Amino acid sequence: MNDMAVQASHLSKSFGPKRVIDDLSFEVSRGDVIGVLGKNGAGKTTLLELMLGFTPPSGGAVSVFGHASGQLPGGVKSRVGFVPQQDELLDQLSVADQLKVIASFYGAWDANLIERLCAEWRLDPKARIKSMSVGERQKLSILLAFGHRPDLLVLDEPVASLDPMARRQFLEQLVDASADGQRAIIFSSHIVSDIERLANRIWILKDGRLDWHGDLDSLKESVVRLHIRGAAQVLAGLSVPGALSQRHEGAFATVVVRDWTPARQHSIEESAAVEVEVESLGLEEIFLELHR
């Protein structure tokens, strides 16, 4: 059994002349909880759909549990759960019927888990889907992806329409799902705090490329804000390699840099005769700085 949930090599995807995904290579292992961040149109949905074989790549390759994503065998498919950005529910059914229909596709279906979650998330099994709110539909879509206890869970903006209570319950469920370290979870979201709370690895997509990928702590150590104190003339001409943004006022300057290492602090202090104080940033600030 291949322990690598997803492997991609030089993956690219174009729609006509527009290159949406550009030469991505990555691996996702069991136990990874990956948060995918990116602006609208950065290629998050396309990347997730490429992984699962909904759309064929224009170049490179991607595999799920060792099988090319375009030709996934049934055994592999039953190990994957997916929550699409736009739900694929059948309006004419009730919640219970929709769950039964989808359960029928899988050999193993954890009815107890789904029943419990239905109660916790206040989903009425008798409710007609066409009369449900967007948030309720989203909850149901998430349940459909959980029921067969997949080894790889891919969620495309799963919390966009959930209220804070439902979001918290969903995140707790994801924490439960990932607790045994046997599952890989990949989820995209615009809610940076959720990703910060849950993900142990971060992918930041920018213009179809992985602008940054790695664990959250490394990212926070890598992108920092420097508060620099020194002579005004020195600060005016100061050039810090990897600077994302820079402001200076008199004897003070503030610079946000990427690829930061503690060794660089001494180098800047010695070469420019300034004092440098390093401030860690939150994920949201890092994301904003990387997209300036």
Added chain:
Amino acid sequence: MSTVARLVYSYFMCTPMTRALTLGGLALYVFSLYVMASWPQSEHMLAFAAAGQIALFLGSAMMPLMFGRIAQSKAMVLLPHGRLKLLFSALITVAIIAAPAGLVTPFAYVAGNSGKFSDLSKYPQLRDFTVNLGLVIYTSSCILAGWLYVAMWFLSSQRNMAGLAKGLLVIVFTLFLPAREIRELSGTIAWNLQALAVVWTIFGAGFLCWPRLRMVRAWWRLPDLLGTQTSARRTSGREVDLILGTRNPWLMIAALTLPLVIASRIGTGVPAVWLFFLTIFSTVTGAIAGQAAERSRALWLRRDWSRAEIFLQAERSFWRHNSVVLGVLLALMVMIGSYSGLPLNLLAAGIPLLVLGTVLSTYLGFMITRGIRWPEASLGIAIMLALMAIPLLLEAGNANLAVVCAIEGCLAVLAFILRSIARRRWEQIDWSQCRPAKVLSTRQA
């Protein structure tokens, strides 16, 4: 006023295809005037005007969809006089669409009688008669266009059995009655104006009052008469059909029944026209295959099927569904046809015609894996015209059965070609290109 103008402009010019059809339609109309003025009299001299009218109408095909979307949008509540402006834009579009037919009529009449355009200024009586005729045609076209837009809106926006039934009903009702008025030249301007006034007043009042009516409807929610609500218990073992939307062919049959009965009631007196309607019905049964590609997306991660196998399963599922509908349609055709004493050759040619209608539309639907683009749209129009030509050929007194058989043979070959194209497309289907563009019928809690 600028809002209304902008809306009308958008209806005709919003996509490259509608722009091309609109401008092409106008060009064909202008060319038809040249043909009438300079070519010798012929029964085909109105062909360019007819083609222009079809192109112009198709060019405005986005109107019902855009109208519906805007009318249902939340923004409509906030826009000042939004519903009134939207209503006016629809009225003006209908008036524009019908205008060329009315304008060309006086010239067509003169040319059709081997006269010259200058005769219109020479002979006041001729001018008055042709202008009157033009107004009759214009007002009849307004009625016809208005109803056709309603039918298109039902068919394109609702995309369910109820929408299908409503659309077909409107098509049968409207294609027949005004067409008969025009053909027999018995319509009068007064009658047409009264009909227009009544229809538009009712529609306009209903449209403007809809926000209030909707609240009343919410209290008096009608039960689901067509039985579109489903339970998993009843569909156990047919989950794939449920996902593909082919679970219950009887819904389709129920949707077809009323238009079919009306068509039979009116149409058996004119056998070819009746067969013409049955042909339309047979294509509708296959047309739901147009949603197959986007619906099949839900199967990809849930079944041990490759893309090619998903196509075969979808094909099997649709044929299970369509063969029942087609069977009922054929049975009704033979029963009603025999009872009404329709010519045997018409019934004999009708059987393969209905089969072809279903087969071709099904595979054309399967071909739609990336939305409807130029090839699918033009192929669809060409197939419909070819299918509709057969009843008209059969109506002609000296109907050449060999020609009819040859056309049906060609269409059968075309069906095989379409299937092979559809299968090839499904083998490389990109579901990110055929996401459902559905409007969620959700109610915010």
